[in-house]
Amino acid sequence: MGCCDAPGLMPVEQALTEMAANVTNVSETEFCELEQAFDRILAEAVASPLDIPPFDNSAMDGYAFRFADLSADIPMPVVGTALAGQPFAGDIPAGGCVRIMTGALLPAGLDTVVMQENAELTETDDKKYARFANVKANSNVRYRGEDVSTGDTVMTPGCRLSPRHIGQLACLGIAQVKVYRKLKVAIFSTGDELKQPGEILGKGEIYDSNRIAVKAMLQRLPVDILDLGVVPDDEAKLRSVFQQADSEADVVISSGGVSVGDADYTKLLLEQLGQVGFWKLAIKPGKPFAFGALPNSRFFGLPGNPVSAVVTCDQLVMPTLQKMMGWQAEPAIQYPAKLTSGLRKRPGRKDYQRGEATLDSDTGQWQVVTTGAQGSAIFSSMVSANGYVPLPAASGNQAEGDEVWFEPFAEWLR
Ligand SMILES: Nc1nc2c(c(=O)[nH]1)N[C@H]1C(S)=C(S)[C@@H](COP(=O)(O)OP(=O)(O)OC[C@H]3O[C@@H](n4cnc5c(N)ncnc54)[C@H](O)[C@@H]3O)O[C@H]1N2
Numbered sequence: 001m002g003c004c005d006a007p008g009l010m011p012v013e014q015a016l017t018e019m020a021a022n023v024t025n026v027s028e029t030e031f032c033e034l035e036q037a038f039d040r041i042l043a044e045a046v047a048s049p050l051d052i053p054p055f056d057n058s059a060m061d062g063y064a065f066r067f068a069d070l071s072a073d074i075p076m077p078v079v080g081t082a083l084a085g086q087p088f089a090g091d092i093p094a095g096g097c098v099r100i101m102t103g104a105l106l107p108a109g110l111d112t113v114v115m116q117e118n119a120e121l122t123e124t125d126d127k128k129y130a131r132f133a134n135v136k137a138n139s140n141v142r143y144r145g146e147d148v149s150t151g152d153t154v155m156t157p158g159c160r161l162s163p164r165h166i167g168q169l170a171c172l173g174i175a176q177v178k179v180y181r182k183l184k185v186a187i188f189s190t191g192d193e194l195k196q197p198g199e200i201l202g203k204g205e206i207y208d209s210n211r212i213a214v215k216a217m218l219q220r221l222p223v224d225i226l227d228l229g230v231v232p233d234d235e236a237k238l239r240s241v242f243q244q245a246d247s248e249a250d251v252v253i254s255s256g257g258v259s260v261g262d263a264d265y266t267k268l269l270l271e272q273l274g275q276v277g278f279w280k281l282a283i284k285p286g287k288p289f290a291f292g293a294l295p296n297s298r299f300f301g302l303p304g305n306p307v308s309a310v311v312t313c314d315q316l317v318m319p320t321l322q323k324m325m326g327w328q329a330e331p332a333i334q335y336p337a338k339l340t341s342g343l344r345k346r347p348g349r350k351d352y353q354r355g356e357a358t359l360d361s362d363t364g365q366w367q368v369v370t371t372g373a374q375g376s377a378i379f380s381s382m383v384s385a386n387g388y389v390p391l392p393a394a395s396g397n398q399a400e401g402d403e404v405w406f407e408p409f410a411e412w413l414r
């Protein structure tokens with residue numbers, strides 16, 4: 001047995017279930033102006049206050065008339081014009097037609113529109129007449145309520161407001177929406193070896209990529225981020241940052257110090273200040289991931305290795321945050337793909353190997369190639385990837401040509 005397939009590690013699926021069971025959906029809501037509501041989580045169902053479209057109207061620039069008035073021999077006099085926003089106001093004599101533009105209210109009594117390309121216009125005594133080809137009754141009319149009817153439920157709580165949802169709400173004339181308040185998420189890195197990008201590295205030092213990468217992931221969510229920077233490997237200093245984070249935030253995310261080294265204080269402090277929910281999962285990368293509760297917040301301890309920090313944030317923290325923020329998210333998409341390279345894997349932990357999938361245009365099949373060495377400190381394995389090849393805990397090496405599942409990166413990793 002190798003170092004990394006020790007028994008007693010909690011399966012990833014169980015960890016997700018336990019975290020979901022140990023967090024609650026934020027209860028406070030607020031009203032948000034529609035134009036600021038992008039990415040917020042809807043807190044109540046939206047019923048349409050009106051019919052869409054609100055009136056029968058033309059789908060084409062052309063001519064509107066009563067189908068029953070149409071005659072092959074007699075051209076129709078054009079008695080006026082209807083524009084979008086400027087309805088035709090007069091009377092329409094039997095056999096008359098109206099010049100009409102796309103979106104204009106269909107004058108009462110008319111039922112058919114012909115696009116102008118299918119109309120032949122003549123002019124006699126300063127009066128216009130039109131004849132039409134290829135006419136079908138009721139064509140080119142958009143009926144009141146054919147899209148949405150008053151009272152229809154158009155969105156349900158838990159929906160994250162994408163540009164599509166914002167557009168729909170704008171169609172309905174809704175200026176404010178009730179959303180869940182934003183979660184406050186505190187983040188910090190731990191480690192004496194960490195410098196910030198832009199600083200000069202000393203002997204034995206590296207750059208703090210975890211806090212910055214995790215922050216970038218969180219910036220794609222409707223959360224307020226409290227960035228507490230880098231905390232040295234000092235128990236007292238770490239304790240005070242834990243306490244500050246817990247007093248100010250709903251969620252605390254640290255990176256590093258969750259393993260068993262002499263300067264790994266994270267789990268110890270979680271035990272002292274709160275409760276450890278679980279520690280150590282059958283996941284690769286990310287085995288020492290810790291979850292627990294502080295007096296006022298939920299705590300996620302990401303492992304220090306850079307790939308481990310990003311993968312555990314993605315696979316374990318993000319779904320739990322979604323639940324806390326009230327977001328009823330769709331599960332991640334996976335599709336079958338053929339390996340164009342073998343993958344090395346020891347049975348024991350569910351492995352989120354990174355791959356680059358492409359669509360083979362000849363066969364219509366997805367194929368996926370490894371991004372190379374998959375060590376949890378090899379961050380370049382993330383960069384050329386566009387998703388994971390998640391290999392179940394029990395599986396071993398995969399051969400070229402094997403069919404595997406491919407999981408495209410979620411939007412916060414793209
Ligand atoms: N004896 C054992 N050693 C280790 C085990 C184990 O089970 N037994 N697990 C290994 C695994 S797996 C991982 S993952 C790491 C996790 O360790 P920690 O969470 O305690 O992280 P550190 O020791 O602080 O750092 C690990 C590694 O990552 C670098 N690091 C830390 N923070 C950052 C940051 N913000 N940005 C970039 N890189 C960071 C750090 O310099 C180390 O190289 O433990 C293994 N060891």
Ligand code: MOO
Nearest residue numbers: 285286287308376
């Ligand atoms: O395998 Mo650790 O879990 O990420 O380096």
